[in-house]
Amino acid sequence: MDPEKRVLHRIKFSIKQTLKITYCFNISISSCTLRYSRHNSNMDESFVYILSSGRNGTLYVGATTDIINRIWDHKQGVGSDFTKKYKVIYLVYYEIHPSIVDAYARETRLKKWKRQWKIELIEKANPDWACLYNSLAM
Numbered sequence: 001m002d003p004e005k006r007v008l009h010r011i012k013f014s015i016k017q018t019l020k021i022t023y024c025f026n027i028s029i030s031s032c033t034l035r036y037s038r039h040n041s042n043m044d045e046s047f048v049y050i051l052s053s054g055r056n057g058t059l060y061v062g063a064t065t066d067i068i069n070r071i072w073d074h075k076q077g078v079g080s081d082f083t084k085k086y087k088v089i090y091l092v093y094y095e096i097h098p099s100i101v102d103a104y105a106r107e108t109r110l111k112k113w114k115r116q117w118k119i120e121l122i123e124k125a126n127p128d129w130a131c132l133y134n135s136l137a138m
Contacts, residue, residue: 046103
């Protein structure tokens with residue numbers, strides 16, 4: 001079967017500490033990708049995240065209520081023109097906030113930080129600059 005026409009089904013189930021269930025279905029048919037994600041509890045939970053093109057590479061700061069799908073978008077090149085152009089696809093840092101308003105406020109503050117401060121924040125939480133996406137998506 002031609003790989004372009006092959007249908008890929010990935011189902012990810014993750015049970016969080018508070019028994020919150022996150023599940024994501026990714027179905028790829030040719031170049032068409034459909035995604036479904038649902039968070040069963042605490043729908044107001046929001047995230048601030050930092051993506052990198054690699055260790056000490058280009059950084060991108062963002063905020064979202066659905067971190068799994070947002071990072072997936074970045075990885076597929078549809079998250080933003082900036083991340084697509086500079087290949088900023090590795091999730092190296094994230095924070096959880098109780099509301100999107102809090103997340104946007106923190107994102108705004110982080111965007112005003114000096115680059116070195118952001119690098120120190122990443123290295124404090126993730127010294128190896130490991131991509132954290134798989135640990136969230138599983």
